[in-house]
Amino acid sequence: MDIYGLLMLVYVFVLAIFVGFELITKVPPTLHTPLMSGSNAISGITVVGALLSAGAGELTISTILGIVAIVFAMINVVGGFLVTDRMLKMFKKK
């Protein structure tokens, strides 16, 4: 990656943070816990990186770390989305 490639990624990062701020400020306090657990699950997106590391072929340090990372990230993803769904199911109006 060269410096321009890096700058491109910084652009995306900064703009996404602004989008995040706009979206999150509209989430009502009553949903703050599901917001946390749900966004937590989204941060498990690192699983994509883990898949690339783990699938590289022969067993090296890199692939072993990748496999462990898949386990970690999937706990985060599946646990996060499921528990959020469990919570949101309970929110009912009268």
Next chain:
Amino acid sequence: MEIVSYLVYLIASICFIFGIKKLSSPKTARQGNQLAALGMLLAIIVTLFDQRVLTFEYIILGIVIGSLIGAVFALKVQMTGMPQMVGLLNGFGGGASVLVGFAEYDRIFVTPTIMFDEPTTISIVLSLLIGSITFTGSLIAFGKLQGIVTGKVVKYPLQHPLNALLLVAVFAAGVFVVIQPYEIEIIIGIIGVSLLLGVLLVLPIGGADMPVAISLLNSYSGLAASMTGFVLNNKMLIIAGALVGASGIILTIIMCKGMNRSLMNVVLGGWASAGAEGPAADSKAHKGTAKAIDSEELAMLLDSVSSVVIVPGYGMAVGQAQHAVRDLMNVLEKKNIKVRFAIHPVAGRMPGHMNVLLAEAQVPYDKLLAMEDINDDFPNTDVVIVIGANDVVNPAARHDQSSPIYGMPILNVDYAKTVIINKRSLNVGYAGIDNELFFYPNALMYFGDSKEAMSKLVSEIKAL
């Protein structure tokens, strides 16, 4: 194929954005979460088709193990244990970032045909630093909330200089590695010191400050994912991580405002130093006496009123009293009493903790009012019932400039005609200060464990 995966990653990013957008209303929130989950599924599937993925057996093994553990966690956890759960999940997210960051470093390290370039090395160092702090910090936060690690403010000698020194050391090592990327020992050192920093930074934070710590760690886990995106040159990771990072930061700011404290003050473990070592010894020496009321008298009192506001706090969560509180709401409503709930932003151990517990007990969410929406209504309220909350209803925050909680926004429950406080004792709350509310003429103490006390009250009301 690469074009397809780029497009699918874009679609997944859009799913995350719309998923969070739908969290702006409880009506669409569940759909939003499912949309985000769909985005994740798409991202995973398209990655499996990536040409860099050559073998699948280990991948499938990892996915199955991780999914099973995650599912068991998600289905077994009690709603009162949600703060720990979020803390733990945060930790796994951070841990995954460290592993991926190091795996990528190692891949470049052992492959003669690829070289380190500065942007990649910088990104690797940052993902290792943030991921490691998130990992151990979250585990400590989990331990504190679960009661494995002390929930008190922990002070150790040279706390601030030590942390500052370690942070400077990590940054110096980071700069060194960017210049000399093949020094793998330095990389391992960076991971080690960052893991230690996570422990040292969260250890001093006291139990009731956990809403801030958990929110901040949530933000870190997002930033760690973003940094992994920089390492892998993957914009979807950057976008998803940035959304989570922004979410955590906003919640952190809301929590700090709810306590009228700066982030620095919370992170450095400042506030509770006054009294968190234990209940103040002179707490018996009050300027008045607190009046107590028993369940029978309280039932009779409630029989003649028309409006009740219930203020739940961490004590309700500890006592698992949310269902008993719902029963109380039901019997009162049967008597045509208007019942509402007032939720302080920092009640409980994480943002929205009380709302989830009451939702679990099937209390309709439109009965739950935020502080700014209910505070003006207290003068027109007949009875306020405070269950396991303390500092967030202490009127000293409004007028006593010498109080450590002075300036903190509180629920003005003392303006109601009568305030009932359910607590196990007259002991101090988290801030370690006496609550003058207990000695107000319109205040009555209803002692007892929250669940037992509420159940008893419900049967007394039914018996009237």
